[in-house]
Amino acid sequence: MTRCIQFASFIWVNFALNSLAFGQSSEIIKDFKVESSKSVSTFEAMNRIVENRALASGLASGVNSLNRTVDSLMEALFYSVMDQAFKSEFSDNVALSSSYQREVHGTSIGSYAVIDTFRLGPDFFKDLGKIKGLPLTFSNQTNLFITNANLRSDAQRKAEGQRNGFWRELLNNWIGIVPFLTTILPPSFNPEELYDPLGYLATPFLFPRDVTEALEMPLGTVRSYGLAGTTQFSIDLKGRVLGDLQETLNFGDLDLKVPFSLFRDGEHRISILRRDENEVWLALSEVRRMGQSINFDLRKNYSALQQLVKWWTGLPILIAPIDFGLQNAENIRMDELFGFDLREKKAQEAFTKALHGDFQPARDYGEKAKSEVKEHGVHFHFRRFSTKSENGLRQGRSFYVAQSQRQSLLGAGETHTIDNQGEFYTLDAEFLMQDRDWDVLVGPETTEFRHRLSIPVRKERTENDKERYVLATDAENPLYMTATLKLADDFVDTLEVQNIEELFRLYSGLPLEELPRIPIRAKDVEAKLLSQQAFANPMDEIKRRELTPTHLGKLAGYAHLYFSHDLMLAIARLPIDQLWNSLAVAFKVDPLFWSQEAENPGFSYYANWFGSYLVSPLRLMNIQGNFPDLVLEARRLKSAFWKLPRVTEPLAILDVYRQILDTTHPAQLIRTFVQMSRGLPLPIAVGFTANPQAKGDDSPDVKNAKVAFGKFDDRVFSSPWPIPSLKRDQSVEEKLAHFDAGGHTSSKSTPLLSRLSLHLDAFIVDSEGHLFNLLVADFTARNPPRGKDPLHVYLRVEQHSPLNLGRFVLGEELVEVKPLSLAESTTGPSLLKDDEPSTTYRLSLNGPQGLKNSGYLDEATLKGASLDFIVSVSENGEDWSPEQTMSFRVENGLLTKL
Amino acid sequence: MIGRLGIFLALSISFLAGQSLASCRLSRLEWMEQNSWGSCLQADISLFSKNYSGENGKHASGLAWSEVYGSVFARPWLSLHLKAFGGRTDTNGTNQGDDATWNRTTEQFFLQMGHPLQSQVYGAVGRVPLPFGINDVLGRHSLDSRAEGFWDRSATGTRISFLIREDLRGEFGAAWTDEEDVFNSRAEVLSGRLTKLTDLLNGTKLVASYQALTDNSLRKYGLGTIVYHDENRTSLEWVRLTYRDKLDDFQQVFRLVHRQVAHPVSWDFQYEDIRRDSYRLSLQVNRELPLVDWSPCTLTGGVHYERLRRAKAVHQGYLLLGLTFGLATSLIDEGA
Structure with a gap:
């Protein structure tokens, strides 16, 4: 009897609150800016927030150690399990080394580019004695590498999990450790760093050997293999003078090194990008660099807390007050890009040969008329040769919890490009500067300047049979x-x-x-x-x-x-x-x-x-x-x-x-x-x-x-x-950028979330007598699936956190939702233009028809909570839209946008 | 005209003013701009039970102590401050039998000129702690710390604080110490501290300190940071002591303290590592209890593990359980 009274009074109170709420509003709407994935605008090309390719390749030596410590805390505690190197020493001078490395880059659209690399090759190191007391060394590193790069989002991970089956998914998530860490650690912890260890181990075997395997690659994936090597003579210029100075200035146990090196490095790489259902792009690149560098490093790698656990080597802490480098190099580069429509027999043959390094058939087709492309299926995009002289500068410091880096590069040279319209030459100059400040509390701030000059020219022979450049500017090809x-x-x-x-x-x-x-x-x-x-005590002012x-x-x-x-x-x-x-x-x-x-x-x-x-x-x-x-x-x-x-x-x-x-x-x-x-x-x-x-x-x-x-x-x-x-x-440049981490944009029109609206309906009592307010979401998507096909929706609910210091994932689910008829749609006119198709889909989030585990939403709608909804949509469950977030508070039957 | 009495009972744990449980609040902000008087009285009373297990066997202690802080402001920029501590410890089951000790100290008693929230330069004279380090510590009164000597107790002296830039403050102090157990000699001490404020999270301070006895027999260096995010606080500190007569040797401590607050519960974690001596791990849980509505009350439970680095490692453990009551009252001249 008492329970009945409590129940009745609860219903009355709830009804009163909801009535009050309905008097104001119980619906919130958020519109999202959507851009068609097909239209790669000039802005987009310039706005990719990924590691800059030129900087990454131009100043690779010496920077990597500092870059890796940018995420050092998470790296040391968790991610390092994925980065493993093995070395077998055959003598004092020769060793065989192999390594696995995973890099994860955030992209401007919210997903991550995950790059797994396996390397195997010999290292040669020889001490050549001393020149005027300064140690001279020779080293050579050559390795075969295989890289698997794909764009991943939480939605993809979840979708893959559903396809994989229980055991594989359990292993992918390290027997449940990864989801647990995701829940308790700050958002700087990225589960993608650890996800799918088996797939990671399989990296050396992932490069496709034939058409079938190429078409099995997930959309947007880039796989490469190749050979890279570096040879250098190095002399440490620290000498007695700087050694004495180091002692005088009492740098403690920091190591001072001033190596001057003459180097030559090169790379030969074949890369494949799965563009869509039947099309793959294949790129060949050759890079040769020769030059000299001088570094000035004052640094030491410490290990902290190593006595806490016996078997643990401790937390690596890099202290490097000075990390400075200058480099001058001649850079010769060749890039060639083909597209293959693998429905065509001839394209299949040319592709298979190109996979194994024979590009002649593809080149032969490329020389044929454009009108024949449909027949053979081989699309020649361009071939580009560039020779540049580059000067690089690196300045940095690292005090473990706070780091600062500046890298800059100034290069100039000639580029010869052959594309479908013929050949053209440009003289280019490019200045790049990237500033990155990072601290352990709030992460990185990145600022990048890129200034680029392009001079259209043609090559002519002089009377003395020498080549010279002549300006070839016009309205289409200006000097800018x-x-x-x-x-x-x-x-x-x-x-x-x-x-x-x-x-x-x-x-x-x-x-x-x-x-x-x-x-x-x-x-x-x-x-x-x-x-x-x-009135606080002045002595406690600290x-x-x-x-x-x-x-x-x-x-x-x-x-x-x-x-x-x-x-x-x-x-x-x-x-x-x-x-x-x-x-x-x-x-x-x-x-x-x-x-x-x-x-x-x-x-x-x-x-x-x-x-x-x-x-x-x-x-x-x-x-x-x-x-x-x-x-x-x-x-x-x-x-x-x-x-x-x-x-x-x-x-x-x-x-x-x-x-x-x-x-x-x-x-x-x-x-x-x-x-x-x-x-x-x-x-x-x-x-x-x-x-x-x-x-x-x-x-x-x-x-x-x-x-x-x-x-x-x-x-x-x-x-x-x-x-x-x-x-x-x-x-x-734009086409090549598709092979960069996070640079690929889908060639298809995929669904994009343009509006999310949430309604909170009056309380409901289900068959078991449970009370809850019904929370319903309407998803409006541009480029929706055809007809009445369902829309795949990835939904993650997180507790809204003040400073985003914890992720607090409450629920994560993949669902298929049916389109609403026009009569059912109540969300008001969309901001989209009339000629752009959009469809609205409805999903009950809690209650009997709701998500599988929606108890937390029942509780939230009754007791009040602040939540984040993170949504991504897809037509096929493979190609997912960027994640969109709506933050809101639910309290007393009212929804409020945060 | 004498204004009305304003009493404010703090309802939540405050860690804005040191370790005090309750804190005075200013009811009328204009008071800071007026030349009128005011006063504040804060008091904490704690009752704890402590169980020890380790090198000296097992024994239990009962602790009762009170810390009182009072201030009288003739003007906001001229004030007199007193902080006193009194406590009793009863220990049963030690090798020497039962034991009872009393402790009473006047920790601070000083005249303050200038207000820290108002003045660019301000200073104090009297019995003051010298400006050195952060000294954020768990269980200051409930548990003896082997690292206590790295920081200072109060001494008769003076200190001055001045703003160098908007985000940089310098402090200088001088004292005539009689704390032989800290410095091993009676001597004059000079001390300085630089505090840089950054905007990270809800405020992060970087602190560098230096201290030396005037006879140069001992020097101390300290670096630390204290980070606020919401009601949570993290501090990290390193202090090194060097002696003139032991040039090749030094003592060093590293301490990390984190407080996480989720009302009505808060957690404290501390890791303290003394070079070649010991390390201590502490975990403490505090829960606000609504026992009486006129005084905030906190129930505290803590576990402390200490390992002494000797030829044969020594393990020690402490279990603590206690209640703390707080009271704060302030009075200002409302009529000014």
């Missing part, structure tokens, strides 16, 4: 320079947002006035802390909480500028005081003063010049500081601008541009050009994506700050002149 800035930060606060805004303003010259202004500190939090701490800028969430941004050669000529012809004035604006010093100083160099001029050399030792440790290298930059640009209008020979133009691009201040350099281009046509585009991370107990001022931050999302700013479309040489 592009400048791109990309930035990604997973944890920004109000102050950082202000600094990022400032960087983009500086770089682009656009005022970006429409961006919301967010107060750095929340007033109400400040008042609360003051109230709590006014433990006093300080008011810090408000944490907001994730932010990514890009800026892209396009400089035509005519524009550069126009600014080069401006009076010299305009250059000084613009540089001063870029460096935020007094423009008037420096314009005058340029005419009559005085004390400030020489002090600034000398200062640049004075601060340079700090840059060994990647301490960049705020010193404006105004005079150094101005002298270089002055010289280059004087030459630019006077040179007509393509090689001379290349040299001048190379001089222009050779900077340590890329943001200020581009701002100088923007400043000097006032009134001239300069296409600029700046864009941001923001993901505010709200939490239930945010104070009103913090909530307002996050709402304002949300307005950064999808904001694009541009100049009146649009960015020109991809040029011919950029298209080649």
Whole structure:
């Protein structure tokens, strides 16, 4: 009887609450920006947030150890189990080594690129004695490698799990350890690092041997094999002087090394990309590099906590106050790309031969007329030869919990490309700089500058039978320079947002006035802390909480500028005081003063010049500081601008541009050009994506700050002149980028989630007398499956966490949902254009028709909770859309978006 | 005109002001800008039971102690502070039989000029702890620490604190110590601490400290960090002691303390490693109890494992269970 009364009163209360709730709203809707996977825009090509290929290959030596420690804590504790190296020593000089390595890169669309590599080969090392007391060594490493790279998402992992069966899935997840770790560890733990150890071990056997095996590769997978080798003579220049200095400065047990090396390395690689059901791309690449490098390292690898557990070697801790390297190399590269429609017999034959290194049949088909492609199925994309001279610089420091790296590369040379339209030559210069700051608490912040010049030329023979370049510019193939800035930060606060805004303003010259202004500190939090701490003991001040800028969430941004050669000529012809004035604006010093100083160099001029050399030792440790290298930059640009209008020979133009691009201040350099281009046509585009991370107990001022931050999302700013479309040489780069980690975009129109709406219906009592509010989701997808075919939906529910310091996965499920008829759809008009097909699908999340394990949702809808819904959709359960997130709070029968 | 009395009873554990259970709150923020008086009184009373097992056999102790902190503000920038401790320990079952000890100390008694939340420069004179390190520790009053000597007890002296930049604070202190068990000599001590504040999470402090006896017989170096995220706190500290007469040798401690809060429960973890001496692992669980509505109360249970690095390793363990009550009251001149 008592239970009946309790039950009745509960129903009444719940009904009253729900009635109240329905009086306001019990539905929330979130629209997602969708972009067709087919249209690879110029922006997309420039906005991939993956490891830069040029930097990765150009400065590979010496950087890897530092890169691996970027995730060092997780690496040391968990991931290192996957990276194993075995060495069998045959003598003091020769060993056979083999290794397994897994790299996981996040991509801009939320999934991960997982790259598994197996290497096997001999190492040769010989001590050649001493030259004037300095040790000279020779080493050679050659290895056969096989790589398996695929784009993975949680949805793919879950779908694969359902297909694999119980035992394989159990092994893939390390008998349940991986899901457990995912639940309890911070989000910096990535289960993809450990997932599928059996597939990982099978890496050496994964490269397809024939057409059947190639068509068994998952869509979007890239597999490569090849041979790589490095030979180098190295001499350690540390010597007695630096040795004595090391002792005098008492660096403790840090090791100082100054190796100077002459090296030659090379790589031959065949890669296959499964593009869609029947099409595969096959790429051949050959790289040869020769050059010299000098490094300056002060470092030591320590082991911490090694006495805690007997068998454990401890936690590796890298302390490297100085990690500096300079490299100069001649780089020769050949790339060739074919597409094969494997439904065609001839394509199958050519593909099988190409797999084994014989490209002649594919080349023969490639030379045939384009109209015949349908018949033989072999599509020749391009063949490209490039020779470049590159200078690389690496500056870094690592104090285990906080690391900072800068890598830059300046290269210039010739590229000869043959594509379907014929052959063309370009002279290129490229400047790359990547800054990466990382700390153990909030992860990395990456900033990348990429400035690129392309000069269309043709080769002619002179009367002396020598080759020379002649400019071959026209409207389709102009001489141009592009400048791109990309930035990604997973944890920004109000102050950082202000600094990022400032960087983009500086770089682009656009005022970006429409961006919301967010107060750095929340007033109400400040008042609360003051109230709590006014009477605190002054002697405990070291433990006093300080008011810090408000944490907001994730932010990514890009800026892209396009400089035509005519524009550069126009600014080069401006009076010299305009250059000084613009540089001063870029460096935020007094423009008037420096314009005058340029005419009559005085004390400030020489002090600034000398200062640049004075601060340079700090840059060994990647301490960049705020010193404006105004005079150094101005002298270089002055010289280059004087030459630019006077040179007509393509090689001379290349040299001048190379001089222009050779900077340590890329943001200020581009701002100088923007400043000097006032009134001239300069296409600029700046864009941001923001993901505010709200939490239930945010104070009103913090909530307002996050709402304002949300307005950064999808904001694009541009100049009146649009960015020109991809040029011919950029298209080649674009195709090659498909083979990079995370670079592949599907050629098919796959479903994309455009809207997610949640409804909370009045309480329901099921047949067993359980009470719950019914939570229903409507998914609106663009490019939906045909007709009444179901949509595959991956849904993960996480407890909404304040600083995203824990993942707290409540449930994860794959379901197939049927489309709603138009009459059933109540979510209101979609933001999509009428001509773009979209369909809405409905899913009850809890209750009798709901997800398998939805008890937590029953409880959440009754008692209240803050949740994150992470959704991905697919037509076939293989090719999944990017994950989209909706954060919301459910309380008293009300849904509130967070 | 004398203002009305404002009493605030803290309802939750506070770790904003050291280890105090309850803390005074300012009811009217304008008070900071006015030249008016105010006062605060905080008191904690703890009752603990401790069980020991190890090198000295097994024995149980009963502990009762109280820590009182009071401050009187003539003006927000001029105040007098007193912090006192008194406690009794009863131990049964030791080799020497039963034992009872009393402890009473005036930990701090000083005149403060300037307010830390208001002034760029402020200082104190009297019985003060010198500015050195962080000294975040678990069970300060319930368990003796072998690492205690790495940090300072209070001594008669002075300290001054000044803002170098918005995110950088310097502190300097000098004292005439009579703590022979800490320094092994009566001497003058000079001490300095630099604190850099960064915005990571909800505030992260990087702390560098240096201390030396004026006769140069002992030097101390310290590096540490303290990280706040929500109500959670993590501190990591390293301190090294070097002696003039033992140039080749030094003493060193490494300590990690983490507090995780999920009301009404909180967990504390500590790892403390003393070079060539010992290491200690501690885990403590605290639960807020609604026993009386006028005083916050916390039930604490803790396990501490200690290993002494000797020729033959010695293992020691402590089990702790206790209750702590807190009270805080503040009074300000409302009429100003």
